[in-house]
Amino acid sequence: MPDQLVFGMEVFLNGLMAGVLYALVALGFVLIYKASGIFNYAQGIMALFAAMTLVGLMEGIVPFAHLINTIFGTNIHHFGWHAPALLAILLTVLMMIGFAWIVNVVIFKHLVNQEPIILFMATIGLAYFMDGFALIMWFSDIKALDVGLPQGINAAIDEATFQIFNYGFFIDNLDIVATIVAAALVFTLIVFAQYSKQGRAMRAVADDHQAALSVGISLNFIWVMVWSLAGFVALVAGIMWGTKSGVQFSLSLIALKALPVLMLGGFTSIPGAIIGGLIIGVGEQLFEFAIGQPFLGGATQNWFAYVLALIFLVFRPQGLFGEKIIERV
Amino acid sequence: MKMKLLTAVAATMMAAGPALADLVIVSTSYRTGPYAANGIPFADGYEDYFTLLNERDGGIGGEPVRVVECETGYNTEKGVECYEATKGEGALVYQPLSTGITYQLIPKATADGIPLHTMGYGRTSAKNGEVFKYVFNYPVNYWDGASLAITHLVEQNGGTLDGKKVALVYHNSAYGKEPIRTLEKLSEKHGYELMLLPVDHPGQEQKAQWLQIRQQRPDYVLMWGWGVMNQVAVQEAVNIRFPMENFIGIWWSGSENDVKAAGEKANGYKALAMHNLGSDYPLYDDLQKYVVDAGKAAGAGDQLGTVLYNRGLYAGMLAAEAIKTAQEMHGVSDITSQQMRDGMEALEITEEKMASIGLPNFGPEFKVSCQNHGGNGYGAVSQWDAAAGEFKLITEYYQSDQDVIQPLIAEDSAAFAAENNIEAGC
Numbered sequence: 011m012p013d014q015l016v017f018g019m020e021v022f023l024n025g026l027m028a029g030v031l032y033a034l035v036a037l038g039f040v041l042i043y044k045a046s047g048i049f050n051y052a053q054g055i056m057a058l059f060a061a062m063t064l065v066g067l068m069e070g071i072v073p074f075a076h077l078i079n080t081i082f083g084t085n086i087h088h089f090g091w092h093a094p095a096l097l098a099i100l101l102t103v104l105m106m107i108g109f110a111w112i113v114n115v116v117i118f119k120h121l122v123n124q125e126p127i128i129l130f131m132a133t134i135g136l137a138y139f140m141d142g143f144a145l146i147m148w149f150s151d152i153k154a155l156d157v158g159l160p161q162g163i164n165a166a167i168d169e170a171t172f173q174i175f176n177y178g179f180f181i182d183n184l185d186i187v188a189t190i191v192a193a194a195l196v197f198t199l200i201v202f203a204q205y206s207k208q209g210r211a212m213r214a215v216a217d218d219h220q221a222a223l224s225v226g227i228s229l230n231f232i233w234v235m236v237w238s239l240a241g242f243v244a245l246v247a248g249i250m251w252g253t254k255s256g257v258q259f260s261l262s263l264i265a266l267k268a269l270p271v272l273m274l275g276g277f278t279s280i281p282g283a284i285i286g287g288l289i290i291g292v293g294e295q296l297f298e299f300a301i302g303q304p305f306l307g308g309a310t311q312n313w314f315a316y317v318l319a320l321i322f323l324v325f326r327p328q329g330l331f332g333e334k335i336i337e338r339v
Numbered sequence: 340m341k342m343k344l345l346t347a348v349a350a351t352m353m354a355a356g357p358a359l360a361d362l363v364i365v366s367t368s369y370r371t372g373p374y375a376a377n378g379i380p381f382a383d384g385y386e387d388y389f390t391l392l393n394e395r396d397g398g399i400g401g402e403p404v405r406v407v408e409c410e411t412g413y414n415t416e417k418g419v420e421c422y423e424a425t426k427g428e429g430a431l432v433y434q435p436l437s438t439g440i441t442y443q444l445i446p447k448a449t450a451d452g453i454p455l456h457t458m459g460y461g462r463t464s465a466k467n468g469e470v471f472k473y474v475f476n477y478p479v480n481y482w483d484g485a486s487l488a489i490t491h492l493v494e495q496n497g498g499t500l501d502g503k504k505v506a507l508v509y510h511n512s513a514y515g516k517e518p519i520r521t522l523e524k525l526s527e528k529h530g531y532e533l534m535l536l537p538v539d540h541p542g543q544e545q546k547a548q549w550l551q552i553r554q555q556r557p558d559y560v561l562m563w564g565w566g567v568m569n570q571v572a573v574q575e576a577v578n579i580r581f582p583m584e585n586f587i588g589i590w591w592s593g594s595e596n597d598v599k600a601a602g603e604k605a606n607g608y609k610a611l612a613m614h615n616l617g618s619d620y621p622l623y624d625d626l627q628k629y630v631v632d633a634g635k636a637a638g639a640g641d642q643l644g645t646v647l648y649n650r651g652l653y654a655g656m657l658a659a660e661a662i663k664t665a666q667e668m669h670g671v672s673d674i675t676s677q678q679m680r681d682g683m684e685a686l687e688i689t690e691e692k693m694a695s696i697g698l699p700n701f702g703p704e705f706k707v708s709c710q711n712h713g714g715n716g717y718g719a720v721s722q723w724d725a726a727a728g729e730f731k732l733i734t735e736y737y738q739s740d741q742d743v744i745q746p747l748i749a750e751d752s753a754a755f756a757a758e759n760n761i762e763a764g765c
Binding site for chain 2: 013017020021024025027028076079083087141142145150151152153154155156161162163180182251254255256258259260263264267295298299302303307308309310311312313
């Protein structure tokens with residue numbers, strides 16, 4: 011088999027894996043948009059905040075230590091403990107639930123029935139607030155995150171593909187874990203939305219706020235629940251991306267990777283986020299491999315992702331799986 | 340009553356206003372944003388050095404130094420805003436800390452008569468002082484960096500790179516593209532094949548680039564990265580089991596931040612260095628006593644001895660020495676930015692001078708002149724020791740290939756002079 015074809019297959023598989031990571035970020039957007047019509051600009055910073063909190067708890071970092079030291083002249087930094095990853099994850103989930111509750115009580119409770127643009131602007135404000143708050147709370151240094159996830163080349167795939175193609179494929183163990191986690195997450199979310207009482211209530215709120223309220227569904231509860239779920243998804247995305255690059259401010263920029271996925275998959279579809287992520291992941295990697303690097307000087311991934319999303323927008327504005335936009339006159 | 344109130348307000352404003360005799364240094368720092376983890380230690384080191392001089396020596400030549408900090412967030416527009424907002428304070432020199440900001444400030448600062456010090460970044464051909472009269476990029480520049488990396492590899496390969504393949508993984512920006520021309524020229528001289536792999540900002544996704552490295556198997560990888568791009572690149576190199584000792588970053592890809600996330604497996608990663616590392620210098624005793632213990636540190640006081648803190652400290656030291664030179668040249672202590680420029684152009688850094696400052700063997704010796712605003716192109720190679728958790732210099736300071744670099748600088752600066760109607764000369 012020609013080398014380029016084999017290399018292309020390797021790129022294709024890695025594109026699929028990269029797509030899963032994009033989809034993980036996009037899922038958080040979809041959950042909130044589906045239930046409340048809010049495009050949550052703060053989703054990226056939520057991933058950063060969740061990952062920072064996780065590392066902070068694991069490492070026993072004293073929150074706001076710099077601020078405390080400056081005000082009181084103390085010199086405290088660490089509590090002196092190292093929490094197990096699972097416990098720290100559970101505590102971080104509780105923290106994200108608390109965050110969801112505060113966000114709704116302080117901001118969105120007061121913005122019910124406002125225009126979508128107002129809600130969007132509120133999330134921009136929230137993002138900038140969280141940006142500063144997270145850095146004051148956990149500081150801006152780059153923190154290594156190790157919750158025990160495997161990283162590096164998968165030896166079994168390397169060996170198996172070498173037997174077939176005389177060239178071992180590189181597949182990152184972390185990407186495989188991310189794929190399994192994403193699949194489990196999507197399955198759970200779909201089952202939750204379809205079969206649980208709260209899930210059905212969430213869908214009712216998504217369909218019509220007023221109608222849902224009139225049958226006794228608590229809008230506040232549903233919104234807190236959805237923001238909590240989005241916080242959980244942000245934590246998962248933060249763990250996956252943070253394990254790769256360390257937990258640092260740039261984690262909040264992963265939201266940029268989710269936008270073309272949402273444009274392609276649709277803002278209201280959980281499977282759409284996954285399929286959109288896979289298409290973007292494979293498309294951008296293959297384009298870079300076959301056209302970008304050889305003919306255009308390389309670094310075309312972001313460009314290609316947005317161009318592809320734009321093309322989809324032109325022909326199918328609601329995305330692949332989005333709800334069809336029907337305007338009756 | 341109204342008169343009394345106005346007088347009180349005026350008196351308060353005068354008391355609160357800056358002392359006119361201060362030596363003003365503007366620190367265009369970035370303590371926020373995606374690059375804050377790198378911006379903080381540099382800003383701390385830069386400011387702490389002047390605090391030390393104020394606290395220990397009463398300033399420079401009897402004049403206190405006033406550091407005005409302006410947050411850029413590593414954003415070019417904000418950097419220009421900082422310049423415009425602070426130049427009226429009587430700033431003696433700007434350290435823009437970004438190649439993008441530098442490119443924007445070169446015409447502005449030249450028109451305003453305020454020197455820029457772009458230490459190891461910015462426009463490389465600014466080394467030609469006959470064209471770039473207000474821009475200084477000593478002690479080294481990017482083209483020196485490219486040459487220093489190749490010289491190191493040539494030495495490791497018994498004097499030739501014939502038949503070898505060298506990949507450059509670079510930030511797809513003006514900064515990242517700086518070494519390409521030099522590396523192309525050097526490939527003609529040393530016979531290696533150059534492979535170019537750009538990475539889009541911010542650099543969190545580099546799978547395609549590292550798969551190509553795995554497929555095409557270059558012997559060495561050089562990196563011009565910044566921020567998260569560095570950490571991801573080191574992790575991806577670890578993932579594909581690329582030999583870390585064959586992976587060399589520019590000095591902006593060689594801080595603790597860049598390797599710690601990858602853990603033990605990053606051991607052996609190399610980076611170029613324009614100054615020495617660690618905190619084992621007499622000056623650090625004074626820093627601890629007069630700055631940190633006195634509660635006057637610029638930040639939390641937890642960055643001392645890190646690579647980028649040392650770089651900020653080094654930049655502060657070079658600015659302070661230029662001020663001293665200017666004071667001696669002009670016989671005044673309260674110098675102007677024009678006089679500062681003269682001081683920078685006459686700056687000479689010797690080992691004796693660095694030892695007297697308390698930083699022996701901290702940086703290369705160099706002499707600035709009207710023709711040469713960039714130093715002599717000396718740098719070293721450092722290597723990450725994961726067990727010790729620190730970078731260590733593994734070579735002496737050595738010189739870049741001036742035979743290749745000087746003609747490139749002359750050519751590029753001549754083009755800039757022609758485009759901007761600048762009459763070159765001293």
